[in-house]
Amino acid sequence: MAKRIETIRLSCFYGSYKAVDDASLVIEPKSVTALIGPSGCGKSTYLRALNRMHEVIPGARVEGSVLLDDVDIYRPDVDPVAVRRTIGMVFQRPNPFPTMSIYDNVAAGLKLNGVRRKSELDDAVERSIKAANLWGEVKDRLGKAGAGLSGGQQQRLCIARAIAVEPAVLLMDEPCSALDPISTLAIEDLISQLKDSYTIVIVTHNMQQAARVSDTTGFFTLRGPGEAGYLVEVDTTTKIFTNPTEQRTEDYITGRFG
Amino acid sequence: MVSGTNGAPDAGPLPPGQASRPGPAGAGVRTRPPADLVGPRRRGDGIFRGLTLSAGIFVLAILVAIAVFLIAKSVPAIAQDKGNFFTTKTWDPDGSKVFGIAALAFGTVLSSVLALILTVPLALGVAIFIVEYAPKRIATFLGYAVDMLAAVPSVVYGLWAVYFLLKRMVPLQVFLADHFGWIPLFADPENRAGQFSQSVLAAALILGVMILPIIAAISREVISQVDPAQREGMLALGATHWEMVRMAVLPPSRPGIVGGIMLGLGRALGETIAIALVIGASFTISPHIMSSGNAIAANIAVKFAEAGSLGRNALIASGLVLFAITLVVNLTARAIIYRAGAVERSAAV
């Protein structure tokens, strides 16, 4: 079940260093939201704050709130583990578990959720790998290591792993940055399909990709070197790419600033 | 491995009708390469290769020399044995010439394996705690403490056991005998539990303390080397900290941890002086760990000075058996590590 996310005046810190300043943004369910902006502006940091992965880094913390539907996931009585089960994540660098087979990689999240029945696992594994457009390539070697796949296949394996637990929201941090154009298109197709059931947030440096896959686009930038990143504007993707409100956005997407 | 069907058709003739690819036999081969493509002759490479090769050969040579020495001294000694060297429990080479390795080998393996059983969970716990749970300052301090334990000479451990540990073990022995006496391991037919005494259990305990830092330090190192991306991947799936450790940290660490355990076991098997001080030097094969026992290396240390010529060679023969035991342990460890890597190796398909 797709859920809505809203961040209210969210700031993210690494120790005393503020990486994201005061970002307020609504992410609608069953839509794709793209986050774009220059390197170091805090896109990954912001994304990781959405499923409480930010705090995994020692000294990292946030201010402000993140609402998942109507619940602030940063309330003290909310369990970050439960949040991460609801909000899945795909990382920039494919990170399949090296000691696990392809099958076990995809089943890992289900096993964490206490699923033990073989038939149930089999079904979910097959369904997720199919959804990740990977089934044809791996169905004959599910028992082999995921690390033996190509980079693009590994990334789709990681997507399969993330969607196997049927999260409400899927966060993707530059999922195609290490991939060739064909794998990239395969993943973009996949994102369009997944949109029917999930809320998707994707960080990308590829403007065409943002334009192709997203409904809404948020533009982050830096006020200056060493300063906190902030959200300049967020609007429908069409608007951002044709007629943005802010001059800085226009400069960025037309390549006059980067 | 590339399967035959989609591999390059390098082997075998080209199918008829297919154009041959431009190959090295082209015209270019006769042209001399320009100066900037002619590399300097890399003499350093050759020297370095020679050095590393001779280092490798040197190690092998030492190993062979030791084996040859052990065998050359052992075979005549075993030939003069009036008993069966492999099944006899007593050790009297200079008197009746009846001696055998059975009790010694049994005691060596029993005390070392017991030490492992006692220590591995603790060492892993310490390692996991240091890497995963302890606040930074406590982790650093604990790390140093573990390293210090490793630096204590074994004779100090032995003395500590004799003057401190043995008498404090009495209540534990009584407890074990009273409540678990029905298990042969803890049975106390000689009524020794209640008194201050040398025993296999004491030897195992002190061995355990001695190998704890080795296993803990190696495990800590291996665990801390696990790629953070693996940890984050598992956490992002909704794993608790412990689930992350169990599913994403320990599996890739396993070969290294097994290696650490085997190093520890190797040290336990070969430990001499601490064991000689606490194990009690009796030549029996008994499962009762609160009775005294013996071990190969300790026996060598105790007996060597006053042994006659056959006695010395007999001790060397026992050393050969110890050598064989450690060899088997190492090979087993390699097999375990190899099997654990089966899935990873399948990545090479």
Ligand SMILES: Nc1ncnc2c1ncn2[C@@H]1O[C@H](COP(=O)(O)OP(=O)(O)OP(=O)(O)O)[C@@H](O)[C@H]1O
């Ligand atoms: N673990 C960390 N510790 C301290 N500072 C960090 C850490 N990770 C990121 N930062 C800092 O936070 C800021 C934002 O980083 P972030 O990774 O979110 O940028 P980004 O927008 O994702 O950049 P990119 O497009 O290059 O991935 C940067 O200045 C970065 O140096």
Ligand SMILES: [Mg+2]
């Ligand atoms: Mg980033």
